[in-house]
Amino acid sequence: xxxxxxxxxxxxxxxxxxxxxxxxxxxxxxxxxxxxxxxxxxxxxxxxxxxxxxxxxxxxxxxxxxxxxxxxxxxxxxxxxxxxxxxxxxxxxxxxxxxxxxxxxxxxxxxxxxxxxxxxxxxxxxxxxxxxxxxxxxxxxxxxxxxxxxxxxxxxxxxxxxxxxxxxxxxxxxxxxxxxxxxxxxxxxxxxxxxxxxxxxxxxxxxxxxxxxxxxxxxxxxxxxxxxxxxxxxxxxxxxxxxxxxxxxxxxxxxxxxxxxxxxxxxxxxxxxxxxxxxxxxxxxxxxxxxxxxxxxxxxxxxxxxxxxxxxxxxxxxxxxxxxxxxxxxxxxxxxxxxxxxxxxxxxxxxxxxxxxxxxxxxxxx
Numbered sequence: 001x002x003x004x005x006x007x008x009x010x011x012x013x014x015x016x017x018x019x020x021x022x023x024x025x026x027x028x029x030x031x032x033x034x035x036x037x038x039x040x041x042x043x044x045x046x047x048x049x050x051x052x053x054x055x056x057x058x059x060x061x062x063x064x065x066x067x068x069x070x071x072x073x074x075x076x077x078x079x080x081x082x083x084x085x086x087x088x089x090x091x092x093x094x095x096x097x098x099x100x101x102x103x104x105x106x107x108x109x110x111x112x113x114x115x116x117x118x119x120x121x122x123x124x125x126x127x128x129x130x131x132x133x134x135x136x137x138x139x140x141x142x143x144x145x146x147x148x149x150x151x152x153x154x155x156x157x158x159x160x161x162x163x164x165x166x167x168x169x170x171x172x173x174x175x176x177x178x179x180x181x182x183x184x185x186x187x188x189x190x191x192x193x194x195x196x197x198x199x200x201x202x203x204x205x206x207x208x209x210x211x212x213x214x215x216x217x218x219x220x221x222x223x224x225x226x227x228x229x230x231x232x233x234x235x236x237x238x239x240x241x242x243x244x245x246x247x248x249x250x251x252x253x254x255x256x257x258x259x260x261x262x263x264x265x266x267x268x269x270x271x272x273x274x275x276x277x278x279x280x281x282x283x284x285x286x287x288x289x290x291x292x293x294x295x296x297x298x299x300x301x302x303x304x305x306x307x308x309x310x311x312x313x314x315x316x317x318x319x320x321x322x323x324x325x326x327x328x329x330x331x332x333x334x335x336x337x338x339x340x341x342x343x344x345x346x347x348x349x350x351x352x353x354x355x356x357x358x359x360x361x362x363x364x365x366x
Contacts, residue, residue, distance in 0.1 A: 004046075004053040004154035008060040016054050017066050023049040025077045026070070027160035028098075030086045031140040031153055038229045038236065040089045043140035048157035055154055059143065068094055079164045081105050081119040081156075083187060091193035099188045102180075104160060107167040110179050112322040123159045126166050131155050179350045200226035200236075206246050212286035218249035220284040224276070240269055240277075252281055303338055306363065310334040313362040317355050328355040337363065 007013050020026060027048035034040040045056040058064055072094055080086055083103040108122055109115045120131040135152040171177040201222040207215055222245060229236040243264040253259045259274050311334060318325035329346040336344050337359060347356040
């Protein structure tokens with residue numbers, strides 16, 4: 001039996017998919033490129049059911065409707081590792097999030113493995129199989145692909161189902177399988193895969209100490225950059241780097257000469273987009289900020305003490321559960337709780353009993 005079946009002829013796809021049709025579970029992975037574009041370009045789709053591994057080349061097989069129909073079936077579980085990116089890449093083609101999903105990375109994290117454990121590492125840890133490395137940086141858009149590259153791609157799905165079964169068994173034994181079920185429902189939210197330019201500012205770091213007007217400026221520039229990147233299908237960093245947005249928001253230059261004083265603005269952007277940037281900066285207003293921004297001022301000593309108490313509680317709970325603290329709650333969650341926000345992840349679903357109630361007790365509320 002071949003290690004995999006390469007589908008690079010349109011006529012071969014229906015027959016190959018017919019072999020997978022009875023399956024209630026399919027392992028799935030994609031290879032894509034987005035280094036030079038805003039939108040990811042789908043380059044390969046890998047599928048596995050039992051020993052059958054298909055590597056579909058969408059650059060040669062343009063009509064993927066039969067493949068998408070197979071994946072869209074709600075009766076068929078899709079098994080992926082670090083599913084978010086693959087689901088996002090497929091979303092424009094499927095039109096709706098794939099479901100149900102089993103994410104082996106999330107499952108591993110709920111068992112206490114590193115929250116961002118890689119696929120090869122996880123296969124080695126759980127199944128004792130050492131996978132070949134060396135093709136992670138492959139340009140998957142180039143043709144023809146070498147046999148070693150295709151084997152690497154096929155291996156990305158070959159072990160997913162046995163990995164899924166072992167992780168599910170361990171979660172069940174630990175009484176945590178329902179945790180995963182809840183986590184997987186989150187992937188069914190279409191908003192995860194839609195780009196909202198007005199929310200692009202949330203990707204930026206280092207805005208905590210900006211004034212309301214400066215924060216509004218960063219927000220306006222981020223939206224402008226996102227819209228332009230989408231329109232031109234270019235990486236957002238090619239339009240304007242994050243550092244430049246922060247510095248422009250802080251300095252708020254009013255002229256071309258002022259723009260030229262901002263070192264992080266590339267010369268090309270200054271020449272081609274300077275007028276647009278000045279217009280965006282001038283139009284920014286604090287009232288554009290919604291209830292979720294800008295970040296709160298530096299915490300008071302009392303708030304800092306409360307936050308430290310919450311962090312200590314979280315670390316203790318994580319140690320008891322033998323799980324990474326970041327899986328239970330983030331620092332942002334704790335800061336929000338400290339400020340009185342109760343619409344946070346630790347206070348919903350399985351996390352509420354496991355970590356939310358103890359955190360509330362640490363706040364003196366339960």
